[in-house]
Amino acid sequence: DARFVSRLAEKIGLPCEIGSADVRSRMALRSESMETAARNARHDFLADCAAKHRCRRILLAHHAGDQAETVLWNLLRGSRGMKGMREEQEITAAGKKLTLIRPLLGVRHGDLVDWLSSRGLKWREDESNAMPVAVRNRLRNEVFPLLAEISGRDAVEAFTRGAADTAELEELETRALEQANVLDPQGRLHVPALRKLPALLQRSALRK
Numbered sequence: 001d002a003r004f005v006s007r008l009a010e011k012i013g014l015p016c017e018i019g020s021a022d023v024r025s026r027m028a029l030r031s032e033s034m035e036t037a038a039r040n041a042r043h044d045f046l047a048d049c050a051a052k053h054r055c056r057r058i059l060l061a062h063h064a065g066d067q068a069e070t071v072l073w074n075l076l077r078g079s080r081g082m083k084g085m086r087e088e089q090e091i092t093a094a095g096k097k098l099t100l101i102r103p104l105l106g107v108r109h110g111d112l113v114d115w116l117s118s119r120g121l122k123w124r125e126d127e128s129n130a131m132p133v134a135v136r137n138r139l140r141n142e143v144f145p146l147l148a149e150i151s152g153r154d155a156v157e158a159f160t161r162g163a164a165d166t167a168e169l170e171e172l173e174t175r176a177l178e179q180a181n182v183l184d185p186q187g188r189l190h191v192p193a194l195r196k197l198p199a200l201l202q203r204s205a206l207r208k
Contacts, residue, residue: 002018034134062085063104064107071084071162083166084159084160106160180201
């Protein structure tokens with residue numbers, strides 16, 4: 001995969017950065033799951049690249065299938081609402097602030113493949129995606145096909161739509177809390193103002 005990317009970048013005249021990390025050692029050292037350790041290692045690598053190229057805005061290729069898997073996994077872990085990845089997200093990695101941008105969250109994997117095929121372009125499928133070694137892989141290869149079979153509907157679309165709806169509701173909550181002015185000049189929750197809010201917004205204020 002790395003060789004493919006390197007050759008493609010050279011062909012179209014783009015710089016290419018390739019790195020590696022010992023994920024197993026990171027798992028043991030920091031008590032992280034495999035997926036968490038791998039994600040954090042990727043973020044550290046991206047932070048190093050951002051510093052080298054003096055650009056802290058990183059475009060990622062997560063698509064609608066990735067979003068649906070994230071929503072379902074978050075629900076299973078007890079999230080409030082159908083929370084998924086954000087199209088734009090601020091993170092700190094390796095001590096550096098980065099802006100992650102995901103322009104393809106609304107695009108299906110199959111549509112991306114069709115687009116490439118229609119133009120005679122080659123691509124690579126990560127072989128590890130087919131292996132039942134991570135939660136996401138099992139959700140992708142086992143759970144979502146079963147949900148689609150049972151419901152007779154596109155399960156991925158249902159979860160991505162739910163994530164978009166939850167994001168809109170959270171934006172409304174944020175605006176309502178800003179207008180309610182529940183913080184005092186020191187940035188502390190002002191109890192008299194908090195008590196005037198509906199219970200739903202009170203809980204939102206406490207969470208934030």
